[in-house]
Amino acid sequence: MSIFTNWTDAHTRKFQNDIMCVNHNLASTGLFSDGALADMLDNHPDHMLDVCTMGKDKMYPNKFRTGDFRGCDGKSLIEMVQQGKLYINARRAMNLHPQYNEILQQMYAELSEKTGNKEFNANGGILISSPIAKVPYHTDRQHVVLWHIHGTKRVYVYPMANKFMSDTSYEAVATNTLLDDLPYEDVFDEDATVLTLKGGEMACWQLNQPHRVVNETFCVSIASEYSDHTSALKNSAMYAQAAMRSRFSSKPVWKDTAPPIRLAKAVAGKILKKSGLYKTTITPDFVTFKVDKTAPGYIVDIEPVQRDF
Template sequence: MSIITDWTEQDRKDYGKVIQAKTHRLADSGLFTDEALAALLDRHPTDKIDVCTMTDDPLFPAKHCTVDFRGFSGAELIEAAKAGRVWINVREAMSYDAAYIPLMEDTYADLERCTGRDRLRRNCRGGILISSPTAKVPYHCDPTMTLLWHIRGKKRVFVYPPTEEFLPDTAYEAVVLGEKDQDIPYSPAFEDAAMVYDLPENTLVAWPHTSPHRVENQSFCISMVMEFTSKTSAYRNSVMYTNGLLRRHFGMNPSWHRSGPIERGIKSVTGHVLRKLGAHKVHVREDYVHYALDKAAPNFLRPINKTLRNF
């Protein structure tokens, strides 16, 4: 089945170089209705489900914090998303659940057909996002190749240039080294450079690797996020891994943007080897729960004493 419906030869040439918004047919599968998603939530492992709400940190606006959703059925979680202020990530649903795996395979095969690239995929994952009308995703960048397949509702996406002004090398090194989450420092001044897309239903958005972006819902939304490792992402991440170690252990000031192809090639091989050897200890982020879902509470959110997530 053809999933992407309006791909052109020019799109094939532009893929990975510019921001693209195209039409898709994932909704035709019937797997993204409220009923289908409620059933998925009921059977998906709870440790692969994140329910979050948004904070007001000035450096990381709309940063996500974890919500305890235990005791809620899938249908009740969707009710909370429609009426509350929550963002639900059903992690790896497309690549884990038997009902969704065939659609994920068809979708990736169609992406390969359209782009003529990314055939040597690695670590391909697909998560399903179920989010409230007021939900936001903070300013961040993804170390993987990431595509947003919007399916239901109205969503606004802001994409920023992948330059050092908007993504400092030090910030991206911290992401690649596992020291920080994908959220990166934000300034309102960045908005002058943002490309803004109001997404209708059934729209695929792709952007160049490492482009910072953020999302604001305009209604209750259902989307799928596809993540995978490509030659492009693996190459850059290995270079940045090496640069991060040179900065931290030798006091050097390396730069992705100022380096040439020979230097990058050497650093890419070095970074690949060093990562395999575990040259840098990955920081394991502690996930604290700040709220519990509660039908009687405003926005379904009841504040609780901060506790470490254990579910």
Template sequence: MTTLAAPRNMAKTSRKDASLKAARAAMSPSILDGWTDTETQNFQREIMTFRHKLEETGLFSDEALIDLLERHPSHMLDVCTMGATDDPLYPNRFRTGDFRDVPAADILAAAKAGRIWVNVRQAMNVHEDYKAVLDKMYGGLAEATGGRVFNAKGGILISSPVARVPYHFDKTEVVLWHVRGQKTVYVWPVDQTFIPDTAHESKLTNMLDDDLPYTAEFEDHATVLRLQPGQGASWPLNSPHRVDNETFCVSVTTEFSTSESGTKNAAMITNAVLRRYFGMNPLYAQDGAMTRQMKSIIGRIVRRTPLAADTTHTDLVTFKIDPKVEGYLVDVEPFERTF
């Protein structure tokens, strides 16, 4: 089996080169590439794509990713695979893997060869070289969209050619910055067919699960984005989406909260309480601005009470990465993740 590990002096050189490239990128005019007035008008309002220059930073090469995996905190790293479930409404749900004691080069090799999806959570915030680039990314967005302030978090996704991200939504605003490979993103409208309020409400107290019920009939209603390196994508708040990777892929996913996302999440916690305890059937889309604000205030209070108890399930590890096995995956007796 070919190893991707580099000699120590070569690894140091790669890290230095990547840091220099990142520093140059941070001083460059913008990470955005040819952003237009139309993109400013559509940002967060429509499903859209745009161009960026993240690949030029040198922070997403194999050598840079191995270095990143070596120094990233293990509790902020997820190594997952996709597995069938007994519930046809939730296909391809993620399974958590054990990557402890596995060299970073082998984790990357597993992502290239198997059915692995790696989420390097908040990599763009934790490490200074990546943080410099994140600041430039959102500095460019702030300038392009009218001087707004973004408090963005950014993770790096490393995905196998056959990795599938299940049908889900995000609780905050997100932007996907694709860097390497080819992937297809399917995005749906925000309405009761594709993201019922009941499903949205049920996920607000669960920190591990954003999956939504899905049926094959949804496919005819999706907007399809086939992303190439250097393309980014954005869509309206809470738009349901799923992702198919066509090749080995590397992407950056960033999220940020806005007054809209904060108000909506808190108001929907109030709606969940009204639904569960009072037999009402509230719909966020039918509430006016004043009602949403009132419900948001109540929801922020309710969130701190047992009425909105944490429903996060136990994160069970069901497989491990084994470089000696074809495909790199070995099932294990499930146990709770504590690392």
């Protein structure tokens, strides 16, 4: 079985360089039916499973809140997602479960063949989200590919410009273990490229390109990510920029910086991180609600407690 059904030379040119969509047939594997996903959830480690809902932060609209899902079986979780306001991320599910990993390896073998890129070291999470779920405006530290399988969702992708993500904002992401959200304003949408994805479409964009997602129906997707020399170099350089900005009140910039300077920043960033001279911000994950099948919307708010599962 070939993963892609309509890949052309134009897709090869656009991959990693521009916004692109292409068709795939992952649904035909049978691994993404409600029953198969319920079985996967029942066997997925708790510490690798996130069940969230959307919050009401003004600067970070729809910022995810973490829920305590313990005691819920996979079938019940999927039913509650279909009817409520929940979002499941089974992190690295495509790596941890052999039948899914077999497909992940094929997905990236075909990407390698079609793009000539041999650096893939992909992780793949399975996203199961409610009809009214929204993913907040954010960036990713690594290259991301969204493989949409069931349902309809709109993906808003924004230009790589300082207006939409400043160096300061990305430095905060690069030096934080949990943060990837960005400050958002409604006016940003005037410049967004909007992709309406149906099941069987894959989408990707440039490294770090800001984006957000709005579901129109119950959705199932794979979000896969991989690092390469470009992403590793930038993340190390931004680590150095964060140190320069906070320790020496300098105003470093990334865009239009000459390649030798970028490389020097990356080397400095690696040294700073490894030596502990500039520490990564470790943000604890707080649980703020309990998933309860008997409650309205399946959500019971609780006093925030640091996640320990």
